[in-house]
Amino acid sequence: MSWQKSKSWAAIYFTFLMLISTSATAVETTVLSESTTLPLKFMYYAKSTKLAGPGLILIDPITNTTLYDEASTIPRAPASVFKLISSFSTLKYVGSDFRFKTKISKTAVTNTYVLDGDMDPWLTSDIKLAKANEQRYLPSLISKANKSKAKSITIEHTGVFTKDLENLAKYLKVRDIKVKFRELTPAAAAARATEEIGALQSVPVSQMVTFSILWSDNQLADRLARAAARVKYGASDQVALQNTFVAALSEYGINVIGLNAIDGSGLSRDNKVSVRTIAEVLIQIRKDPLFAPIYEGLPVSGKTGTLKNRFITTAPHAVGLVHAKTGFINTTVSLAGYVTVGSEEYIFAVIADKLEPKWVARNRARETIDAMLGTIARPATP
Template sequence: MPKSLPAIRVSGRHRKTKTPSPSLRRAALIALTAPVAGTILAGPSAFAAEKAVAKAAALDPAEQKIADNLNTRAQDTRLGNRLSGVVIDAESGNTVWGHDATTALMPASNTKLATATAALKVLGPGHRFTTKVVYGVGTLTLVGGGDRTLTTDDLAALARTAVAGLRNAGLTSVKVRVDDSLFPSPTLAAGWNTGYYPDSIAPVRALVVDGRHVMDTALDAGQSFAELLAGQGITVTGSVTRGVAGSGDVPVARHQSDRLSVIVKHMLKVSDNDIAETLLRTTALTAGRPATFEGGTAVVREVLTRYGVSLDNFVIHDGSGLSRANRIPARTLADILDVAADPRHSNTLKYVVDGLPVAGEAGSTLGPEWGRFDTADSRCAVGQVKAKTGTLTGAIGLSGLTKAKDGRWKIFSFIENDSTAAPGAVKDALDGLAATVNGCWA
């Protein structure tokens, strides 16, 4: 049986009604310099353990204006007839606006918010992935540890250390083998099709170099390793093979990745599908489940439940959001972000919020190279909105947070399915909704 996850001591959506003292009203800073000069996004104003119970409450004038404008702008024909949306106040938990908020739609890469939350909780922000080289019976085995960030330079460093060891032992030739047995053989998730390989995603294996999109990333990495050995005067005999390192094999070299917190932020910024699926499998293994889509998504559900996130109408089959069978309501996505932004969980989950692309941030999925936040309606929100994007044929999402005109942080999620408008036009409309929440498009 899978071992249970560590207890998560949270109150979820159940907030106290007690009014916090002024000394507790210190904002939790989200450490991010926005892409516009001099702009820094501060974190959601909140108190360590003093949030009010989420309830129906009168909206302040700024919130009422948000709600009124969204009621109108959600009718934009570019958004079609299937929109799930919600805006909540991060401090009080009150719902500012909702439109079919509990209707589950295809979330695309907004799924990565759930994957990142589970990975950070189960693995811990300081987790590092280890790639090893071991030697036994005339063979060097490159052992994959699920590091999707391994580079040729890292592999070269492993080769140099291995060569030094071989020469010290008086060896000049060796066979090369790869061991990617940490994960089972790749399969398609429910809702995937073979057309995803190897463009949108490579088959999920525990060994890859330079994030290459090839059908067998492990053998590809092994061949690169063999070439690096040969370049240093070692004769590699035979072809690179696949196998499992022996229990008596001697450790020769190892490389450790950057911290998980850094990897998660990168994964969210650029919406890296390969990293997301690797995280899903490693999370499953650490929680005592099989390193499969089913094992990983089961752990995601367990973690979200323990954080008090409702899983009503929540269906996921992968970690990246490529599955066309995934269904998540906007309310659930907003609640995941609400938990991540809560200072009570900042030691573990703040990296989810830190990793959200910023409107106008070059190199992220909200950058100008993707045509985001560049219309007359949304340009005013550049540097003021942080949000995870999501795009599949027939599904576009935007879930994040922004500081509204009342000085309070609002968390939002907008998921659109089946619009007949061009994808770029739908994205422009969603960017406008985010600018509306910010209040700069009044």
């Protein structure tokens, strides 16, 4: 490869890396491939203090060779990279073609309606979002039901998120319509409804997953993950979420040691996963067409989504060559996905979770990760 260095210089640099790891508890860095020599600059950036001792792994999936490994099995707070696992679980248990339905019906009582849904994660009361993202517009159901424009109505509901009801109430208040909500069980809702007035059907789950990955939509990712938990275990609490993620990954033989799920978005610092587990998920995503919506949603370096403004100055020749999920919370910056290296596509995962809780520290970590990937990224040979 054009970026190969002499074995002597590689040996000198690797010896240097081992010498600086003087602590008995220091994490060993391993370059496992004998056939592939990584650029010295790759290792320089990987060991940069700006990453503060990250978990890092680089794999050639074709040969199943680990090219670089640093603390890859230590569970860390992954930030939004965790969405790879939640989306993986969603597609596994909910399915890419599934569409959520929300309907409104009359009751025997005037101006009282039953709103019956199956927890559509992408309902909105914002017309701009509805038009931009193909989200279903909840107020449209109220308009169909309340044709008399009554100034006081009652909505008996089941299977609708509380936040979506709150947003609906705000929408109605602006229009001088008072609304009273009453929650029902699914059985009671079915019994109370006398005539269906209108219904909304969501876009396919695959489209939601792609959007969530591209723009790192926290609410959508978490709601989808909990939908998977309801399908798998009939519950959507933290325990069900944890068990759902473990079950989904375990079915594919993916290492789940140390995996801890608090939410489906990655916002909690108590979420934990190793970069080794993330890498194994990435391998499976490329193997199985079921998970194609995840790959399709991955931001592209310098081009789309949350990577649109990255790599442009830090590694300009890598623009368009990295497809990866970004992530950050207070002391974590993460990136995981795929980097084009000539005719090959390597898999990588980086979680730097010991950073100072400052924007400057996080930005330096991002720049370092981008520069590191830039040392190996190159377009496919014609």
